[in-house]
Amino acid sequence: xxxxxxxxxxxxxGTVLANDLADRLGxxxxxxxxxxxLVNDDPDHVYKPVxxxxxxxxxxPADGRRRLDELVDDRIxxxxxxxxxxxxxxQRIRYRDAARSVEYDYLVLATGSTLAPEEIPGLPEGGHDYxxxxxxERLREALLSFTEGHLVLSVVxxxxxxxxxxxxxxxxxxxxxRERGLREAIDITYTxxxxxxxxxxxxxxxxxxxxxxxxxxxxTFFNAESVDPDGQTMTSxxxxxxxxxxxxxxxxxxxxxxxxxxxxxxxxxxDVDKHTLEATAAENVYALGDTAxxxxxxxxxxxxxxxxxxxxxxxSHVRGRPPTAIYDGKxxxxxxxxxxxxSFVEFDYEKPPSPVPPSRTLHWxxxxxxxxxxxxxxxxx
Amino acid sequence: MTDIDIxxxxxxxxxxxxxxxxxxxxxxxxxxxESGAVVELLSDNxxxxxxxxxxxxxxxxDLLEVVEADDHYAFYVEKA
Ligand SMILES: Cc1cc2nc3c(=O)[nH]c(=O)nc-3n(C[C@H](O)[C@H](O)[C@H](O)COP(=O)(O)OP(=O)(O)OC[C@H]3O[C@@H](n4cnc5c(N)ncnc54)[C@H](O)[C@@H]3O)c2cc1C
Numbered sequence: 491x492x493x494x495x496x497x498x499x500x501x502x503x504g505t506v507l508a509n510d511l512a513d514r515l516g517x518x519x520x521x522x523x524x525x526x527x528l529v530n531d532d533p534d535h536v537y538k539p540v541x542x543x544x545x546x547x548x549x550x551p552a553d554g555r556r557r558l559d560e561l562v563d564d565r566i567x568x569x570x571x572x573x574x575x576x577x578x579x580x581q582r583i584r585y586r587d588a589a590r591s592v593e594y595d596y597l598v599l600a601t602g603s604t605l606a607p608e609e610i611p612g613l614p615e616g617g618h619d620y621x622x623x624x625x626x627e628r629l630r631e632a633l634l635s636f637t638e639g640h641l642v643l644s645v646v647x648x649x650x651x652x653x654x655x656x657x658x659x660x661x662x663x664x665x666x667x668r669e670r671g672l673r674e675a676i677d678i679t680y681t682x683x684x685x686x687x688x689x690x691x692x693x694x695x696x697x698x699x700x701x702x703x704x705x706x707x708x709x710t711f712f713n714a715e716s717v718d719p720d721g722q723t724m725t726s727x728x729x730x731x732x733x734x735x736x737x738x739x740x741x742x743x744x745x746x747x748x749x750x751x752x753x754x755x756x757x758x759x760x761d762v763d764k765h766t767l768e769a770t771a772a773e774n775v776y777a778l779g780d781t782a783x784x785x786x787x788x789x790x791x792x793x794x795x796x797x798x799x800x801x802x803x804x805x806s807h808v809r810g811r812p813p814t815a816i817y818d819g820k821x822x823x824x825x826x827x828x829x830x831x832x833s834f835v836e837f838d839y840e841k842p843p844s845p846v847p848p849s850r851t852l853h854w855x856x857x858x859x860x861x862x863x864x865x866x867x868x869x870x871x
Numbered sequence: 872m873t874d875i876d877i878x879x880x881x882x883x884x885x886x887x888x889x890x891x892x893x894x895x896x897x898x899x900x901x902x903x904x905e906s907g908a909v910v911e912l913l914s915d916n917x918x919x920x921x922x923x924x925x926x927x928x929x930x931x932x933d934l935l936e937v938v939e940a941d942d943h944y945a946f947y948v949e950k951a
Contacts, residue, residue: 647895647898648891683891683895683898684922684926689890689891713898713902715902727898728930764887785887785889785892
């Protein structure tokens with residue numbers, strides 16, 4: 491009997507896991523005892539952190555794309571298709587482009603986040619984002635010709651991808667506009683849904699004085715309710731109005747519908763045991779990366795570490811041994827604090843983050859990591 | 872649990888979630904319900920005690936009741 495492992499989603503988590511399994515289970519795959527299928531709905535793998543630099547005209551979206559077939563080990567069955575249905579009782583999934591459903595022994599959901607700007611009336615027409623390729627390109631056009639007025643960065647909801655990225659954007663915008671002699675003519679406001687500037691109190695405590703120093707205005711307890719694109723105003727549930735000339739929003743995030751439809755969790759996020767990453771509502775189902783509801787940030791580094799844990803656990807299952815690898819909440823994050831300085835945090839379920847003083851070295855480390863990311867995806871780093 | 876006669880329209884179970892998860896779950900639910908609806912939030916995070924009351928005050932919604940159970944709190948918030 492061949493054990494069939496199906497990984498849905500070929501982003502950071504799914505790709506690292508596929509290559510990890512090719513490495514760990516290579517001999518078993520060659521012997522026909524294990525089959526690993528990676529299914530992704532796009533022939534390209536997309537590295538999203540590149541989008542932060544696109545609005546400032548420092549990177550092209552193409553820098554964040556590579557063909558999956560060049561990144562994934564040959565021993566993996568790569569399928570470019572979309573999974574449209576999961577039946578966890580029968581252990582079967584359905585592909586969009588196939589007549590028959592497919593059985594799995596182990597299913598890993600690594601379907602990531604999707605954006606739902608339409609949940610806030612007026613936001614799709616009135617707001618920009620850099621959380622999508624097309625959004626980042628459109629924002630670049632707007633930002634390059636923006637010379638005066640009010641720039642508002644609004645975090646509409648959490649969870650969202652990369653909790654550091656909204657802070658990074660305002661720090662970078664502040665520095666970039668200063669370098670271009672435009673900062674005097676442009677006000678910057680940052681809004682956040684809760685009573686501080688970041689979900690994590692330690693990061694909030696570190697970031698707030700930096701924002702004050704740089705004259706970045708802050709509006710907390712601001713949960714955007716609607717946007718009036720004609721009047722260029724954003725209104726919050728708390729009853730505050732903010733007028734803007736350029737609105738950059740972190741739109742509401744969702745997972746994929748098929749997860750909720752399969753009864754695995756709300757809003758497309760899979761309920762999991764935060765240490766084993768096993769789905770709580772079904773047998774033989776794992777989730778990792780943004781999809782897994784663990785409470786840690788939706789970050790590529792998290793997806794990477796979780797892929798290592800799921801890889802080890804699956805290898806143990808296949809070999810009939812009790813799995814012992816557990817995820818401890820490890821998260822690493824570089825935080826840009828301007829155009830040529832960055833900080834760095836490392837934390838886990840037990841140890842809180844403590845951002846280090848910003849430096850040029852850390853900024854270059856972040857850029858170097860972005861370049862070497864392709865080795866990470868290949869499973870080499 | 873103490874007996875209360877509040878009939879919630881919706882319940883959000885945020886037990887196990889770290890801060891600010893429970894508050895964000897509550898805000899997300901309040902966003903989608905009609906004015907006058909009551910949302911019940913279950914949270915085992917101590918921080919929710921201050922988070923939820925601060926937010927309801929700021930947003931003009933009504934924190935009707937906080938009930939302490941064995942291992943969690945139940946917050947009842949009426950949408951303004
Ligand atoms: C602007 C920005 C900056 C960021 N910066 C950083 C950073 O500096 N550091 C960091 O660690 N993280 C960063 N992130 C976050 C990081 O990109 C994500 O957390 C990471 O990509 C999550 O990986 P994942 O594998 O869970 O999902 P993804 O990488 O999003 O992959 C999901 C994949 O699943 C596919 N898929 C979805 N549904 C289906 C289906 N039904 N069938 C088939 N395929 C499907 C999708 O097309 C996609 O390819 C940033 C994100 C953004 C937007």
